[in-house]
Amino acid sequence: MMFEQIADDTRARRFDAWGMSTVIDENIDAPVIEPEVFEQLHEAASITATWPIGNAGLLHVYGYLLSTIETPYGLKRDRWLDGELAIALGLSPDAFLLESAADAGETVLQRVTESVLPRLEHSPDSLFLRDELSDDGQVFRTLVLPPVGRQSALLYGVHDGDRMRAITAFPVTPSSHFLSSLAQQPARMRYNAATTSLPPRSPLTS
Template sequence: MISGTQYERIARRLVDESRKGRITTCAFTAAVPTIAAQLKRDAGSGLLKLWGRSRNFDEFAQDIIVHPKILTVIGTLAQEKIRDGQSYHAGLIHTYGYLFSWLQTPFGYKRKRWLNHTIEEGLGLPRRTLTAEPKQGTLLQNVTWCLGQIALCDCRQWKRASAENSDIAEVLRDYAFAALKSSRITEDVTVTDAGGKRRISLRTDMVELQANRRGSAPQSLVVYSVKDPRLGGVRLISTFTTEAAHIHELCQLHALGRQQPIRPRYNCYIEGFPNGTLLGHRRLTQN
């Protein structure tokens, strides 16, 4: 297994060696053959279509998250258009892309979620199910399957994509996702731009995780998605773990109801959404 520090060194070396040119697929494959092999297996998967668009900029660290050259070669290997104007394919940047990020945010390195087993252990899954080098499946497809079962199970797009013979770990196919204790914050807002008005929904699913070790603070898994007719339905944006105290803050009653200030979070990019906030309706539902 490659460590986080090693991923960072590889990323810096690939960028430095490319100088003013691009990082070639050959150079990337030689540096990280297991990641390159996964990306090639991801190519053409319907699960790639279940992701929305993300900014490559961290609002807290105020810096680029992943070097664009790294993202370009990732997209090439996955045969997916990774960049579209200001935004990137959220699934590719939030999985493989984060492995090669050397940005230290106030919450630590973004690659940690795919290296430290916190999500797997919290869900009661075997190690190396939702990590950079899974025993079965690929990182992108395993993660998409897991998040889809949590956040997209009410969507037609998910039913179609999940019916495919996807390259995922068997343990995920057998997992009882319906038994997870979760809640959802839905934020409905109207966005107006040159293309007209449209109603979008920002969805934050919060899943209680099992305690990883005695004395550790309770953790929850956050799955962020957006329902946007311009994207063709509901699309995944990001996932991460957080302490239960943050979940409690998100669910404060005073922040629920109509005429609430709403904005995209977690690097989500929504075409036409202005800088700042829009007033909308925020509601909480329990599973």
């Protein structure tokens, strides 16, 4: 089912709406999927990539669903399976399950992209918004949405001079401490983002 959805995303060019990411997670300094899985995913999506940098949508959605690596925040797949991120984005709890998307004739990546990218592009009312600039003119945007219940969603993307591209999204608890911590962090690339010219964690300008 997953690879059928990847094929559908490839035909619809949905991966073009996503930037680049490393599979080396910055929280554990280790890959969240194996090189063989990395290659299999990119081959299925007809995307040329060299380990460990690949398409963020492919890695953060489908790669995370296949990941079994524990991080300080649990399994990467949990954001798609437990319903918290879907609810924070105003969707039903099962919206990001492979079966739910397939039953509606859609893909998980399609649903994530349609929920995340317009918000990154148009910056709606938010609890937190921060743009950081690279030396080559790319703008990295962090956005925390107003909460739905107890959870908010943090969205991250990059405007590469051509268009905004999504990098990742995950649920957060929008406490004042969390928002203050975000504001105080030094400007740099985050959440495993990479570009063709900049490696992960590169310094940026606020």
